[in-house]
Amino acid sequence: MIKLDIISGFLGSGKTTLIKKILDFYKHEKVVVIENEFGEIGIDASIIKKDGLDIIELQNGCICCSMKLNFKDTILKVVKEFNPDRIIIEPTGIAMLSEILSMINNDEIKSNFSINSLVTVVDAINYFDYRDNFGEFFEDQILNSKTLLLSKNQFLEDENRDNIVKSLKSLNQNVDIINKNWDDLLVEDLLVDNMKNNADEKYKKIKNYDLLSTNMKSISSVSISNFKINETQKIKEIFDDFSNGKYGKILRAKGFLNSVLDNTLEFNYVNGQYNIKESDIKTNSKICIIGSKLQKDKLKNIFK
Template identity: 40%
Template structure:
């Protein structure tokens, strides 16, 4: 039996890494799992956090995956398959990556001999669902249209937004399964075997004609009209972005590099929680451009601090991973200004 591949997609800061940690703990314990992790930027904060939990992580950083894929990504994936012979591979594309690009990448003949995509899961922040659709439609819509399962994050905190969020998702992907309940109540089987779970729930699946007859074609997908993409899969490798326009078969319309800026800051400074929070507030209030996401690991008085920022939401917690790095993603960012705020390089 070949390796099973799971793609965990979703926009910036929606909780992909948290969902992966849930899957590792509840569904994949005792199995050999490799994570292919990609951050949009020079450093991978999520990879550092997952490595601290003992997961084998292969980082592929910065670029246009559907282009560099023809070389770097596919080669890296094949090397992982042959080197580790894992039971499972989890691919977490960048939050500004397209799920369709990942899917195309994994259809490479060198990959399908050894592995098969078993699940395409997209995480959607119920609080910011409409905002993401309005401002980043091309990326956001692609992640939803190509998913087997769409799972809402923060549903327990913003239950009043679930109705509108589910309408948006169902309009883009009427055949996908949508999970709206709090994550503590989600059985990982609902994520990994959506079709099987839906067949056990009478009335849950509202398209009762041919969709129920596709087991023999693609038993892992809940029929997104992608049966010809059984092994499709993409990731974001940012090393060869400049070559994108010269690559044959690069069909996507916009590249993340053309739409979003990323500023990577390294700092040796020791922050306490309140000081770090004050600097993030200063960044939010006065920094030029539009800041969509910031995350990082920095030194604290008694260890290391993990910063996770979305507009209006600052979370700072202690962590076991070590680091001296911050990554800020947005539009029209001023690197010099941001480095000055965080006393970084």
């Protein structure tokens, strides 16, 4: 049986960081990563691809929409062409985990795979904001997960972390919650222990939601490549503007910048917080911006 790891989580929660940790743990196995990025330009694939891994990118829409008709064919093709020991699926941050599980509940897929881990990464800093603004859609990932992994919790006080755990338990009292520094995280903590032979029961418990809640229908993306900005200070100023609503409600921005020092910088923006660091990935300047009610023309103009 081929092991299947599903790593879900809302936009910017830290899924790709976790996957890199998992890949390092399973470096002696043949692993294929199936990615689904929301936007026309793939960013995460570049980050993972530098390790020489096989990647299938599935762009332009969430996995539960764009793969609804070809998910089975895609995953079986992966098996045929790569014969992996393990497949890791990273849905876009606005995927419905219940829909993904429904697609996996296919006789042909179940006969070839066993679920090794089913993890939702929860952004501790933005948890209450996302829960209040994206309601049932956000909760779908929590309700249908086996393990919840809090990210960025080192930036919170103990009382705030405890409040998040209580809120998560009120949504899913049976879920395992890992609330520790990621430096101390063991991949073994993420393993599923009781789903392999009871998958059907799990699917029966999935709460039925419309594919997109009202708030999620407004989410869109804009992707820009080969832009001329090459100064770190300028990109910081743009990110500061992102947080004031000038260009819409920007939830996530990520990409690469070729700087004036002739090196590549990798940047990540999540709901008002951002970081910029040097990268050894050789690529062109590109950015993918995700949010609601985006002022797309204005965004494109600032990156001219």
